[in-house]
Amino acid sequence: MPPTPLDQFRAAVLADPPAQAHLAEPQDPAIFEARALAWAAARGLSLAAADLIEGGRPDPVGMHRFLPAPVTRHDWPCRDWLPISFPAAPEPAVQWFNFAGISPNTPFFEDAVREAAGRPFNRLFRTATPLASFLGRTDLRAPSGFIFHMSRCGSTLVSQMLGAAPGHVSISEAPPLDAMIQHRFPDPEMHADALRGLVHAYGRGAEHLFVKLDSWHTRALPLLRRAFPETPWIFLYRDPVEVLVSQLRLRGVQTVPGVVPLEWFGLTAEDAHLPERAFIARILERTCGAVTEHGTDKGLLINYAQLPEALFDQILPHFGIVPDAAARDSMAMVAGRHSKAPAARFQADGEAKQREADAELRAIAAQYLAPVFNALEARRTAA
Known part of the structure; x- marks a missing residue:
């Protein structure tokens, strides 16, 4: 199947870390929608508001993060993204949210995850990385x-x-x-x-x-x-x-x-x-x-x-x-x-x-x- 306008939008945004920061910050679905449509239009992408509807659906407790991730990539996203879950099925993978200014230094990390789950961007861009991408890396720093x-x-x-x-x-x-x-x-x-x-x-x-x-x-x-x-x-x-x-x-x-x-x-x-x-x-x-x-x-x-x-x-x-x-x-x-x-x-x-x-x-x-x-x-x- 040919890529949909949303597929094209996702691919373009995920190749552009500054765009991710710009789009991941709003909590208000209307602000996110306006930013996303303006960004897409400036790049000649035929994105419509209907393509973004999933990002604005009510989900007060962030249940969407327990569904299959809408994006899969074998490399790691940029450092604004943090792991938020490690589901073992159907295949072990780490799932990420973009935290875009949300501090992870909360009393419990789950507090920060819930805040990030409320961002429309993360509804549309939650990303899964297969476990294999966490093995055999040589660029790792140990914690203090x-x-x-x-x-x-x-x-x-x-x-x-x-x-x-x-x-x-x-x-x-x-x-x-x-x-x-x-x-x-x-x-x-x-x-x-x-x-x-x-x-x-x-x-x-x-x-x-x-x-x-x-x-x-x-x-x-x-x-x-x-x-x-x-x-x-x-x-x-x-x-x-x-x-x-x-x-x-x-x-x-x-x-x-x-x-x-x-x-x-x-x-x-x-x-x-x-x-x-x-x-x-x-x-x-x-x-x-x-x-x-x-x-x-x-x-x-x-x-x-x-x-x-x-x-x-x-x-x-x-x-x-x-x-x-x-x-x-x-x-x-x-x-x-x-x-x-x-x-x-x-x-x-x-x-x-x-x-x-x-x-x-x-x-x-x-x-x-x-x-x-x-x-x-x-x-x-x-x-």
């Missing part, structure tokens, strides 16, 4: 640091502080990274190779890239160290009672049986029938236990109680970062805000969580989590 964590222990604060300095990109719990980590590859080296490509795609143009992983990715420490043997990393943890209280207030997905496969944690189907509190504690124990099991080469242990001062005293030196005064001020400003709701002031909640814990919860913390917490504390203080 990885952030592993127990969950609910200050990792979002650390990620936000690191991302506050000019030239820093801090990617927090990116869904494509989780999907690729959990994907079954034919061999470990191919898995590591793919991860190197994906992580590099987030840091193109950045002076420093930091990657905050999902809490359950401690279970992938051997894989990530294979992929990035020289990258320093930290593991954040907190008083188990306080983390349990936080999880009971609002369950993390990893503490809901069946969301993250039980075998990922080395658990069995029988473990899913544990009482709620015990199951959460078991997941947290396996999360922390992976750090003590696999060792802390290139790693630094940080107790939540050491934050935010530890960012300047320990984490930045560990990551090899020497910030200037302006960068330090930018990071320090973040420390006074709530990491997951930056418009709100931070308020310490450790004492409130301790008061909220009943005797049963304390007994569960002692049974499941005290041994691994004490082991982490012993290693930290010894270091």
Whole structure:
């Protein structure tokens, strides 16, 4: 079939990075349509408003990004594009959005993805790149640091502080990274190779890239160290009672049986029938236990109680970062805000969580989590 006017328009735009930036910025479908029609007309392309209708359809939660990508290319798009998903079917591929001025340094990367999903440009130009294009690359830079964590222990604060300095990109719990980590590859080296490509795609143009992983990715420490043997990393943890209280207030997905496969944690189907509190504690124990099991080469242990001062005293030196005064001020400003709701002031909640814990919860913390917490504390203080 001959190319349609929309096909011709897409091909012309994808060959012109400045045009992508110009067209990807508008959130209003009417503004996007006006820009697209004017740009096409100036180049003799017979584009009509009807050709752009898909870009303006209501889609408040961005469901279009879960459909097959309208564009496939075997090379990478320019660096304004970032990976937003890694679907395994029908063939493994990385999908991209153009972020056009949208900062990826949000409390969670998914926040930035949702904003980008609302842009009409991304409705029409979401691009898929086959997995093969992420293998065997020789132009890759490793990130400046990885952030592993127990969950609910200050990792979002650390990620936000690191991302506050000019030239820093801090990617927090990116869904494509989780999907690729959990994907079954034919061999470990191919898995590591793919991860190197994906992580590099987030840091193109950045002076420093930091990657905050999902809490359950401690279970992938051997894989990530294979992929990035020289990258320093930290593991954040907190008083188990306080983390349990936080999880009971609002369950993390990893503490809901069946969301993250039980075998990922080395658990069995029988473990899913544990009482709620015990199951959460078991997941947290396996999360922390992976750090003590696999060792802390290139790693630094940080107790939540050491934050935010530890960012300047320990984490930045560990990551090899020497910030200037302006960068330090930018990071320090973040420390006074709530990491997951930056418009709100931070308020310490450790004492409130301790008061909220009943005797049963304390007994569960002692049974499941005290041994691994004490082991982490012993290693930290010894270091």
